[in-house]
Amino acid sequence: MTQSAQHNSKILVTTAGAVGSETVRLLNEQAVPVRVLVRDPTKVKALSDAGAEVAVGDLDVPESIDEAMEGIGAVVLVSPAVVAQELNVVRSAAHAGVEHIVKASSKASPDSPIARRRGQIEIEVGLAASGVPHTILRSNAYMQNFLALAPAIANTGAFGSATGLGQVGLVDARDVAAVAVEIVRSPGAHAGKTYLLTGPELLSYYDVAALLASQLGRAVTYHELTLAENREAMIHAGVPEQIADMNAQAFSLIADGDAAWLSDDIESILGRSSRSFAQFAADYRSAFSYAAN
Template sequence: MILITTAGKVGSAAAQRLVELGVPVRVLARNREKAVALAQAGVDVFHGDLDDSQSVEEAFRGVSGVVLVTAPVVSQELRVIDNAKRADVGHIVKITTKATANSSIARRRNHVAIEDALISSGLPHTFLRNNAYMQNFLMAAPAIAETSSFRTAAGDGRVGYVDARDVAAVAAEVAAAPAGHVGKTYWPTGPEALSADEVAGVLTKVTGRKVTFQPITYEEQKQAMISVGVPEHIAEDNARAVALMAEGDCDFVTDDVAELLGRPATSFEQFATGYAKVFA
């Protein structure tokens, strides 16, 4: 039984993929209603909370492998690693990102703390250091539909956006058959790195309407997120990450998705075509 620690974008899609692969999978979901489709698909939905030690302990019954994905919250992931150690699980897939201990972005420092704990635990593991998710554009979709434009502090920086469902498929593949992946770090990306202008071009093509982008500053990016209800510390983190994109921080692509899945990584155009109605 593979335990997936959350039922968000990556967790849900990874669970669906494991069902397709015929691998027993449990998802810890704090909101049962959001996991109805997973339960219907044959996923063992465990109603629990990663902040509750007893709940995490119970979720580990019969578990042999883990897909570790949270916001990331260090305390939650350390609790999972602790339980995984006690349950002597065979392998953990850790969802992470390009992370350094001295990063200006708090969540990247959090990922390093978790990665270090996982290494110290001695548990066999694989890191998926994902590039930025294409799904981040879905947050801007209502504004794009309304104004035919989006605002970003990413400037001319190119980003090797990856479809979170490809990340999930890689996580499922590795979790289902970890031999050969132990101790490895993969860098899932899409097939190409795109500038904001090129993203606008793709959105123009798939919506049939001219979409443009408006360059904004770090401060404007942060305020824009706060104005739609993002807590200030997360807005700061996100705006810093976007500003770093302008400096080429996410300008990399790899063949990892294609090599691990045996098919090409999803392109931004394929992703946007699937969500064309939302963007239009």
């Protein structure tokens, strides 16, 4: 073991979404004590059956966060990144004397046209002010976002987006989780660092369609949408208006080259390559094949 000692105290993971659930699964698999805060414990039965501890709470309710924080040594802060909610976690962790926070973030910037990215900066500033040692994971877009399009792809063989011809350094959320686990287990060398997490290649949505077609063995077509059309399509699919606004903005920024960046931080931290989109498509093949009604 190096000077960055391994963490054996209990780790709190703040939600069980794409990154959180895989983070909990990996920690549990590595026999690291882990607690996950969720609103609905029935959604994480597989994790609790596997041995993870579940704390029922809500990031809008500080008392429930304080309860979940009891006996915790380090936190993986991942959530929809609502500023007040994540700052609730930061305050609770600072008060409890938590040793390290790993925060999932995105291309945060104080002057971003996207409210969520301005919010991420507010959270990062609050985290820095808290004095709790921390590490920021600034990820490119997650491959798992395509799972929202999977029913359409399964049923119609087509999907649309306002990303135009823009390329993205898509990253598998499972790799973001693996990095969070590596850091939270041995945080010393990572304190104060910001890592850029991407997959291994830049892909346009036309490339994504071709990779899905090759994996599924049938035609998959990508069609370009305007920002307004993309926003409407998401609202029609049940995405709340405010989120649809931010997502549509992010997609149209991709068309302008906003997500055309790569980094080898995953490889440096994990000592292996980041997962490719072809690997993601193979692993999630059934989601894209299932004909939902």
